Structures are given as C-alpha cells and as structure tokens.
Amino acid sequence: MPRVALKRWCSAMVLVALASCASVSTKDAPEVNDARTPEEAGFVSMRALVPDLRMEIRYAGSHNFVGTPIEGYEASECYLLRPAAEALQRVEQALREKRQRLLIYDCYRPVRAVAHFMRWARDSGDQAHKAEFYPALDKSRLVPQYIAERSGHSRGATIDLTLMQCDADAHCTPLDMGTSFDYFGELAHTDSPNVSQAQRENRHALRAAMEREGFRNYPDEWWHYSLVPEPTPKTAYDFPVK
Incomplete structure (x- = not known):
C-alpha cells in the first residue's frame, strides 16, 4: 500500500476506534431513573426496617472531605433498594446476637451528590x-480510585x-x-x-458479617460494600435524601 494511502487508512482506523470507545462509554453509563421519591424508585428506609439502627450520615453534615453538606442530602437518612435493605437488616440482626452492631456512614447517594464530589x-x-482525609496523596490522584465519576x-x-x-x-x-x-x-485498603x-x-470481622448476606467489599476501602448481584446495575437514581 502506498505511504499516503497507508497514512489515510491508519487515520481512519483511529477515528473508528475513538468513535467505538465513545459509544461504549455512553452505553455503559447507567440510565438515571426519573423517580422523585424513594417510594417511586422502590427504595426502603432502613429506619423502617431497623428503627434503632445507628447512623452517622456524613454527607448530610460538614464532617466530610468536602467540608460542607453535600448536594442532595437534606436529612441523615439511609435508603436502599429492598433486596439490599433486607440483607443489611439480616446482618444487623446476626451481629446483635454477639453484642455487636453496625454504624452507617452512607447508603444511597443521589447522582447530584456525585457531581458535587467531582466539582470539588x-x-x-x-x-x-x-x-x-488524604494526607499522603495529592488531590489529583483521588479520581477515580477513591472518588468515582459514577x-x-x-x-x-x-x-x-x-x-x-x-x-x-x-x-x-x-x-x-x-x-x-x-x-x-x-492504609484504608482492607488488607493493608x-x-x-x-x-x-x-x-475482617466486618467483612465476614457482610459477606454472609451477599455483600462484597471494595478492597481499597474497608468500609465500602455492595450487594452482589446488584438489583439494578444499569440504573442510577437522583431523588434527594430527606
């Protein structure tokens, strides 16, 4: 193939590849549900399942890495989709038999709150x-390992x-x-x-208790757990926490 033609072909392939990557990125992004309340979205309040559950919802106040209440957090409440909420209820019940309990820092997080994190x-x-919150790291390194865009x-x-x-x-x-x-x-990696x-x-005791009910730990954060499989892996929500 002549050099000029080869160059044009390579350029065309690069454009195709970039277009493909862009489409994958858009396709993989979760759809944001238009529910305006937890009830519309099928969420459950953990207070309804465990009235005396201990909570310290950090993003509803100022004791967090941003230093201010986060957009979308209008109250110190914990909402989860029902399968996750009921699984967490079982974790709490099992722990109480050993005189242990959970302390909740964050549950459902509105999309608008994530956008607030990204602006910060x-x-x-x-x-x-x-x-x-990050004494040993440059702030530029927090995304995406610790602060995710989605x-x-x-x-x-x-x-x-x-x-x-x-x-x-x-x-x-x-x-x-x-x-x-x-x-x-x-230092916060679970197996540091x-x-x-x-x-x-x-x-490891926390991890074992959570894993027994189907939760999986994110290994870079000892406190972070997700129910597996997720009930709605391709759907995100943006109703406010209140």
Missing part, C-alpha cells in the same frame, strides 16, 4: 481537609459502614479499624499490611 475534586485550590451508591445497593462492640446496656463503641471513614490512601493485627481482624 477538580478544584485543586480547595484542600482544607487534606490533613484528615458511584455504585447511586444504584441503591452500596453502603459505607463500620462495626461496633456493645456492652450489656447497649452502649456501643466503634471498633478500631486503623483509619477513619473516607481516609483516602493505602501496615495496620495492626487487631485492626485487620476487626476489618
């Missing part, structure tokens, strides 16, 4: 909370949580997991070799 991630000048939380079957040990009077204390929630870095044996055992 792209603002290199806003690093007010680096010392607490979050599984928006699909209604992913949850962030920790494990508490309780006494006979139901006074509960979170177990030492080696890092705080939303610590971005290797740099935490103590006791901290690793606490992480």
